[in-house]
Amino acid sequence: GIQVEQSPPDLILQEGANSTLRCNFSDSVNNLQWFHQNPWGQLINLFYIPSGTKQNGRLSATTVATERYSLLYISSSQTTDSGVYFCAVQRPGFQKLVFGTGTRLLVSP
Amino acid sequence: DVKVTQSSRYLVKRTGEKVFLECVQDMDHENMFWYRQDPGLGLRLIYFSYDVKMKEKGDIPEGYSVSREKKERFSLILESASTNQTSMYLCASSPTGVGVAFFGQGTRLTVV
Numbered sequence: 001g002i003q004v005e006q007s008p009p010d011l012i013l014q015e016g017a018n019s020t021l022r023c024n025f026s027d028s029v030n031n032l033q034w035f036h037q038n039p040w041g042q043l044i045n046l047f048y049i050p051s052g053t054k055q056n057g058r059l060s061a062t063t064v065a066t067e068r069y070s071l072l073y074i075s076s077s078q079t080t081d082s083g084v085y086f087c088a089v090q091r092p093g094f095q096k097l098v099f100g101t102g103t104r105l106l107v108s109p
Numbered sequence: 110d111v112k113v114t115q116s117s118r119y120l121v122k123r124t125g126e127k128v129f130l131e132c133v134q135d136m137d138h139e140n141m142f143w144y145r146q147d148p149g150l151g152l153r154l155i156y157f158s159y160d161v162k163m164k165e166k167g168d169i170p171e172g173y174s175v176s177r178e179k180k181e182r183f184s185l186i187l188e189s190a191s192t193n194q195t196s197m198y199l200c201a202s203s204p205t206g207v208g209v210a211f212f213g214q215g216t217r218l219t220v221v
Contacts, residue, residue, distance in 0.1 A: 001168075031207045041146075041197055041215035048209045086152070090207060095140050095159055096167065097201075097210055101151035 002027045006087055006100035013077050013107050021072040021103045023087030031090035032063050033097065034072050038083050046072070046085075077107045112136075115200050115213035122220050128187040130216050132200030139205040141183035143167075143175065146197040146215075158183055159205065190220045 003026040013019055023032070034046040047054050047061040049070065054061055058077075063070040074081055084104050088097040116131035134141065142157040144167075154167030156175040164175050172194060176184045183202075187194055197217050203210040 033210065035212075041199075041217070043199065043201075043212035043215075045209055045211065050207070088152075088210070095203075095205070096142065096154055096157055097203075098154075099144075099152040101149070 002029070002089060002091055002098050004087060004089055004098055004100035006085075006103050008103060009101070011103060011105045013105065015077060015079060015107055015109050017077050017107075018073070018075045019077060019105070021074070021085050021087075021105075023070040023072070023089075023100055025068050025070075025087075025089050027068075027091060029065065029068075029089040030092045031097070032065075032070055033088050034061055034070070035086045035088065036081075036083050037086065037102075043086070074105075077105075079107050079109055081105060082107050113200055113202055113211050113213040115198075115216050117216050118214060120216055120218045122187075122190050122218065124191060124220055126187075126190045126220075128190050128218070128220075130185040130187075130198055130200075130218070132183045132185070132202075132213055133181055134183075134202040134211070135181065136202060136204075136211065137180065138202035138208075138211075139180075140203045141177065142201040142203075142210070143173075143183065143185045144199045144201065145169070146199060152199065155185065192220050194218065195220045 084102040144152040158177040200213040
């Protein structure tokens with residue numbers, strides 16, 4: 001099956017810093033989503049981004065489907081950005097989302 | 110506001126008990142999923158359903174079964190709970206084809 005790798009596995013930032021999270025996948029996809037899991041376990045959609053670039057406030061994402069990677073940018077990080085960030089992909093002809101193992105982010109004041 | 114609701118946030122059950130985890134979505138989505146999440150392993154798919162009464166095994170179906178009698182409800186059943194099923198269980202729904210998946214708040218199950 002498709003492999004999804006995220007890096008780095010852990011990230012510690014000072015409030016106000018910027019960061020880039022990466023997601024590599026091993027096969028062609030027609031769906032890629034970024035999620036944030038808050039400390040209570042809830043997974044929240046950040047982006048649906050099978051290709052191209054999107055921005056939402058301090059967060060933006062870019063997917064280069066031909067090169068099989070996606071990047072999530074967090075600018076001016078805040079303590080509320082802490083949690084685990086997951087990338088999930090879906091292959092053409094399949095209904096299920098396959099998740100990476102996540103990047104755990106801690107933003108300290 | 111779209112919603113996926115899981116019946117319990119926290120659950121403690123005894124080894125050997127039959128356990129039901131319920132999930133309801135209000136978005137009229139065709140697809141529903143059950144994942145479990147364990148430290149260091151990410152989210153792994155247990156079962157999913159693409160229509161009423163239809164189901165497919167995911168990556169780790171052993172020890173679990175599912176039921177989907179109505180479009181909005183997808184149940185995960187642990188036939189005889191074991192301690193290695195202690196985990197966080199997450200339900201999701203999505204439209205058929207390619208679409209955004211929405212997750213419930215998760216159920217943290219402890220089997221003692």
